[in-house]
Amino acid sequence: MSASGLACCTPLTGTAMSARQAEQVAPLLKALADPVRLRLVSLIAASAGGEACVCDLNDAFELTQATISHHLKVLYSAGLLDRDKRGVWVYYAVRPAALAAVATLFDTPPRFDTAAPNPA
C-alpha cells in the first residue's frame, strides 16, 4: 500500500504527462472514483474539526459496516485519509496535501494555446 510519495504532478492540460506520473496519480483518482467514497471524503471534510468518527459515517449510508470499513481502508491506503484511534472509536480525517496533489492535475496553467510563439 502506497500512501507516502503523494504524487506531485503537473497539470493535465499543460505539457504531456509522463507514464510514471500517470501511474502515480491514477490510484488517487481511482480511490476517489466511487460515489460512496466521494461522499465519505466530503462528509469527513465537512465535519467539525475536519474529522469524523466511523460510527457516524456508518449511519450516513445504507451499507454494511463492513463495506464502509472497506471504503475507508481504500481511501486510507491511497493516502487520502488520516486515521486516529481514540479508545473504542476511530476517527478519520482528510489529508489536505493529498487532495491538493490531485487538485494540481486540474489547475489550468497559463494558456499557450496552439504551440505558442515565444512572446519575447
Place this chain on the structure above:
Amino acid sequence: MSASGLACCTPLTGTAMSARQAEQVAPLLKALADPVRLRLVSLIAASAGGEACVCDLNDAFELTQATISHHLKVLYSAGLLDRDKRGVWVYYAVRPAALAAVATLFDTPPRFDTAAPNPA
C-alpha cells in the same frame, strides 16, 4: 452513456455532498482514473490546437489499437472528449467544461474551519 449533464458540483471540502451529486461526478473521475486515459487526456490537451489524431495517440503507447480505441471511447462516453472525423482520420479534443466540472470538486472554498462562530 451519459456525456451531457456534465456534473456541476460543489467542492469536496465545503458542505457534505449529496448522493445524487456523488453519483454524477464519480463516472467522470472513474473515466480519468486510469494511467493510460490520464496520459491520453494529457497528450490531447498538450497537442497543437488542443486536439490529436488517433493515429498519433496509438503510436504513443505500447498497446493495441483496439485498446486505445476502447480508452478513447470511455473518455468520450464520459463527456470528457469531443470527437471529430475528418476523412480517414479521427481527432479527439478535450472538453474544457468537463475538466472544469471535475476541477470544482477540488476547489478549496473559503475555510470556515470547525463550525465557525459567526464573525459578526
Place this chain on the structure above:
DNA sequence: CAGTCATATTGACAGACGTCGATGCCGGTG
C-alpha cells in the same frame, strides 16, 4: 471495383472491484 489504410466493434479471458454475512480483535464496563 478491388485493395488498402485508419478506426471501431466483437468476443474472450484474467484480474480487480463492491458488497455482504460471519468472524476476529480490542478497549471499556459491570
Place this chain on the structure above:
DNA sequence: CACCGGCATCGACGTCTGTCAATATGACTG
C-alpha cells in the same frame, strides 16, 4: 474475568474492467 460494542478482516459472490486477436466498417486510391 466475562461480557458487550466498535471496527477490521476474511471468504464468497456477481459484476465490471483492461487487454488482446480477429473482424467489421468506412474512406480514400489506383
